[in-house]
Amino acid sequence: MKENLGSESGKNKLRRGRETGTLGKLVSLLDLVALADGPMRFTDILSSSDQPRGTLHRQLSHLVEEGLLEVDRDGRYLIGLRLLTFASRSWARNEFRAVAEPHLHRLQEDTGETVHLGVLRGAEVIYLDKVEGRQSVRMYSQIGNASPAYCTGVGKAALSALEETELAARISGLEFRLYTEHTLRNVAELLADISAARTRGYAFDLEEHESGICCVAAPIRADDGHMLAGVSVTGPAYRVTPQKLQAWAPLVVAAADSIMMDMRNRLGPKR
């Protein structure tokens, strides 16, 4: 019933990509529930997925049994706390994050604004850390969040570290959602912006993702380019002028380079 097409020997990069059998279907369900605005009833899920009722019911039961989903007292499904526990460990033991942390704090102190660390996954940025000035409120708001690379400073900075061909492959067929009136509209605009960022060595986000929010970001090439990431300084447009962003750029680039160096020299018991 599924995509059994696709050939034999050789890596088939199907557009549907995933060929992970049972797991793929279950993860799709997790995704569905995670992306919903709130708890979902059985029927909501039934109509959004194309599984028959019996099948869906068992799949959900298994996910609940494993703690990946939970059922509230009204019988509605939501993402389970077990995932939070998994993520907690993942984050706490993340070497890159740990190496970067002191540099993020220094950058925060030097600029007084919020500092972000994010890694590139495909054409998305996943935020790994965030250091704010005064208020520690909303601490988790960004961490773990995945945003399109084309409209974020960290994303564009990371993209600018890619080879031309690799870059083209990643952003081809991208859908450009207009978050604000300044959001880039298509591949051409994005390529131009990235090209500029590449020659400068850093990227800007001028209210492209969220109105009133600007940032300057620098790329981080870690693990021989196997991992691409970025660090940024972000603030409200009324306070963070283009001149300030420009002035901060060297600091951001320096922080990114320091992180890269530390990653290279990290104490490896192995390797």
Place this chain on the structure above:
Amino acid sequence: MKENLGSESGKNKLRRGRETGTLGKLVSLLDLVALADGPMRFTDILSSSDQPRGTLHRQLSHLVEEGLLEVDRDGRYLIGLRLLTFASRSWARNEFRAVAEPHLHRLQEDTGETVHLGVLRGAEVIYLDKVEGRQSVRMYSQIGNASPAYCTGVGKAALSALEETELAARISGLEFRLYTEHTLRNVAELLADISAARTRGYAFDLEEHESGICCVAAPIRADDGHMLAGVSVTGPAYRVTPQKLQAWAPLVVAAADSIMMDMRNRLGPKR
């Protein structure tokens, strides 16, 4: 209502409780990798799980394909960032956490010490939120972390809100690991402590989980007792004397009650 014990005609070979088929095995793998101290090589996993090589290889490949695991450049496996993204959404949309947040901040301001919010899952506490005073460093350190209920203030407070029979069921057969010299040693000691907490209305943790760390915690009964949780104020023993803990107790209880009330009155479109 869950527990579909062995039962009918099916032949269950494995004694292992969960009967979630393929998913159960994959989640066990996730657990294995998540709990490891660092990245695991294929062989490490092979020897820790009892799967044959071919099988394990495919399972890991599927997990990687879905982003639940990742492979570093040395071919070692670690927990994938995709889980962080799932968790991020789970956390951001968690109604209980959102309702509690303002109360946590007020409690933090009133006491000047760190405030925790945790929910009870089985005999474990999963920390949902944390509000610190000055330093916002280590922000994630607790969130998502799962700790035994018997040695944490939040855990014992939540346990004290259980019915006797339910309580007995949850803590029977518990293994008591001695984290410090003050950690409770067995069910009897735990029951006595919980009994005292129940009459008081709040629980203490006097360096039972971590040396030099004390706290006072109150239980939160939400969703008609369907969900049990707790809120606590924590600090270093040299600064947080038993007298101070005692003095804070009413504040903590008040915060817990306020959260409970807010949960009851939350704007429910449904139900």
Place this chain on the structure above:
DNA sequence: AGGGCAAGTTCCATTATATGGAACATAATT
């Protein structure tokens, strides 16, 4: 170097597991 050995990957017949249609239950609505 090259021989030996461990680590990692692929293959495919067999078997276990997931599937999905339909019957069965339960709650909501009139």
Place this chain on the structure above:
DNA sequence: AATTATGTTCCATATAATGGAACTTGCCCT
């Protein structure tokens, strides 16, 4: 009370997972 929407269980069948073995690859050792 009847009707509809919603949730749950059952079981023959189709599908996907299994695991033994063959096959690479990379590393260490004399």
